Amino acid sequence: MNDVGEHYRRLLAPIYVWMVGGAEAALERNRELVRAADLAPRGSARALDLGAGFGATSIALAERGWNVTAVDTSDELLAEFARLAGALPIRRERADLVEFAERARERFELVVCLGDTLTHLPSRERVVASFDAFARLVAPDGRLVLSFRDYVTKPLEGAERFIPVRSDDRRVFTCFLEIQGEHVIVHDVLYERGDDGWKLSVSDYPKLRLAPDWVVAELVARGFELEQRAFERGMLTLQLRRR
Numbered sequence: 001m002n003d004v005g006e007h008y009r010r011l012l013a014p015i016y017v018w019m020v021g022g023a024e025a026a027l028e029r030n031r032e033l034v035r036a037a038d039l040a041p042r043g044s045a046r047a048l049d050l051g052a053g054f055g056a057t058s059i060a061l062a063e064r065g066w067n068v069t070a071v072d073t074s075d076e077l078l079a080e081f082a083r084l085a086g087a088l089p090i091r092r093e094r095a096d097l098v099e100f101a102e103r104a105r106e107r108f109e110l111v112v113c114l115g116d117t118l119t120h121l122p123s124r125e126r127v128v129a130s131f132d133a134f135a136r137l138v139a140p141d142g143r144l145v146l147s148f149r150d151y152v153t154k155p156l157e158g159a160e161r162f163i164p165v166r167s168d169d170r171r172v173f174t175c176f177l178e179i180q181g182e183h184v185i186v187h188d189v190l191y192e193r194g195d196d197g198w199k200l201s202v203s204d205y206p207k208l209r210l211a212p213d214w215v216v217a218e219l220v221a222r223g224f225e226l227e228q229r230a231f232e233r234g235m236l237t238l239q240l241r242r243r
């Protein structure tokens, strides 16, 4: 099995923007998220986007007046991010998000970790380490927004484990989920049409199964208050405020 970084290099990063329906559509969804969650700066206007990918959330936040620091480990996605961000005030860092959060000295009015990034961490201990760091990083009265898939409450069974992610006349991308204890092994299956016909690439990586109630309890124990909990198309979004 690959680690997360290797999986992104081998298969996911080159098709990531296509997979989410294109950069403009992703940006529009993130602008809507920023509007709907009323994510307007009121204090320092410093925002931190952990696992920022190609920057759709960071860009939407910067357009709304935030001074954004964005962290990701994928060179390919960070390069795409740089192309899309233009002159917006966004500082990009290539770093592991837990290491970055642990060594950061500044405080942020907003910290986001969206799109199932949290489950990419290698162990529950690293998730707990990130929560310890969030408690330090988020300024009093500041907000923390997390979104991740719930692979615990209703484990997928049988044919439900095959997820048709996206397809067009050049690519077909399906994902197969295999539950293994604390992890779900994600098998990404990609067919791409070339001059010689269809080519198959397969790669897998582990994601953590995080129980929503456990995540909330751990964060409440660290001084956060749950303000909003929403569940849409398999993705849970938690919005918390630092007391």
Ligand SMILES: C[S@@+](CC[C@H](N)C(=O)[O-])C[C@H]1O[C@@H](n2cnc3c(N)ncnc32)[C@H](O)[C@@H]1O
Binding pocket: 004, 008, 050, 051, 052, 053, 054, 056, 057, 071, 072, 073, 074, 077, 095, 096, 097, 098, 113, 114, 115, 116, 117, 120, 121
């Ligand atoms: C599923 S994508 C989500 C991207 C973006 N937040 C979104 O909502 O579209 C997960 C991202 O986390 C990054 N990532 C995975 N593990 C990471 C880690 N330990 N530190 C920093 N970034 C990480 C990946 O490179 C990828 O860009």
